[in-house]
Amino acid sequence: MPRAFFSYLFGGSDLPAHELRQLQLLAHERRYRPGQEIFRAGELSDAVFGLSRGVVSHSRHLPDGRRQVIRFGIPGEFLGVPLAVQHTVSARAIGEVAVCRFRRDDFFKFAFDHPGIMGLLVKAVTCQFEQAQSHILLLGSGTAEEKTAAFLLTWRNRLADSHDPSVSLPLPRRGEIADYLGLTIETVGRMLTRFEGRNLIQVVLDGVKLLDTEQLELISRPFEHAKEA
């Protein structure tokens, strides 16, 4: 049973230990291989997913093959929109993934009896909302350079809990980043090499090292870098 979801989600909150244990009894672990689909847009949401390990991309697809990544889920977060009865995005595992799966009815029955849990749920949803609005801002009014810099900083901040910032920062594939930022693979790559040329970052295998976050902040100045899940 993966404890990661619970420890991340409830680490900061002061929920009674017995509530936590009760909730954990309702969870079923599931694992997914890289590229595997967890759920698909349009399906009914009969389960609530908490991400324990790995990264999950949430995306929408267009008939002509274009794809937009709506957000990346990281450990400690819910997948999809936990309140929604129907999935509006598809969720796919990036790398190895482990989730806590609750039957939807079980979860909500429990949540209704435990205001603390419900509060966390509402907090998570409003936070996702906030992130979506920031994403809209970035997509609508950002240049490629600003988008890329803002992504790096946001990604760093979100992973701060689970990854030492002094070592390298693991990144999703270029294609995932590109589809998240509304750019092409080539443009994302060019921006990274541009940053590397200015000694702001260093590109390494499957990630980057951030060398001059101050300058990156300056580039992405107008955009906020959400930290919280």
Next chain:
Amino acid sequence: MPRAFFSYLFGGSDLPAHELRQLQLLAHERRYRPGQEIFRAGELSDAVFGLSRGVVSHSRHLPDGRRQVIRFGIPGEFLGVPLAVQHTVSARAIGEVAVCRFRRDDFFKFAFDHPGIMGLLVKAVTCQFEQAQSHILLLGSGTAEEKTAAFLLTWRNRLADSHDPSVSLPLPRRGEIADYLGLTIETVGRMLTRFEGRNLIQVVLDGVKLLDTEQLELISRPFEHAKEA
């Protein structure tokens, strides 16, 4: 007291009349002039707003003057994110506006005792979420032509309740549309004249007439056109 918000919001739902009347007693009417700010990003949300008349733009501003319109609010909808404790966007009246204002505490106390109201609230929030995701999709993977066509259709569908589709469709100012779609005023204008040149629409004062929605659908094919508030 503007009844429009109540009739729009609860028109489709089957809430007991006495609940509706009780809730209405908690409401205070407020009116705003064109361009007037209703609330600002960063402020604490001490009230819940229901829009009765007019259009309200929700936007975020960048230090350098750039602006991104996150969404347009139309009669029957809540302003901002009704669950949030702090405003993440600024709301500004476009044209004459009338709202139902509830003190936040009053509203939530009432909602907790009336599951029907709370259900509507959750429904409204998840719908806003869905709209935000569609917006991300449009901003990230749409061309100027697709964006403009999709906006026209979405706008038409959203106003279907309050405006006869056979007559002209009132539009926000070019600048508002441009900031919503992540384009410039000139580009939006060019797209409209392009559509007019193909006899898809007819540009009139403060709006357009849609002549060939089928073709517009074709242009904006991949993108959905939310109808519900």
Next chain:
DNA sequence: CGTACGCTTGACGGGTCTCAATCGAAGTGG
């Protein structure tokens, strides 16, 4: 009649996409 404001239209430049070739790393089979 004059001003202000929003919209349109045009010319031009630049940022990003497209297409293509090359490179590098990881995995496979001989």
Next chain:
DNA sequence: CCACTTCGATTGAGACCCGTCAAGCGTACG
């Protein structure tokens, strides 16, 4: 241990879409 393949990433050349800047137009209003 070493070709060979595969896949992702990088790099370059060219084209195109859209932004920028500027001028002109129409309507509303004083």
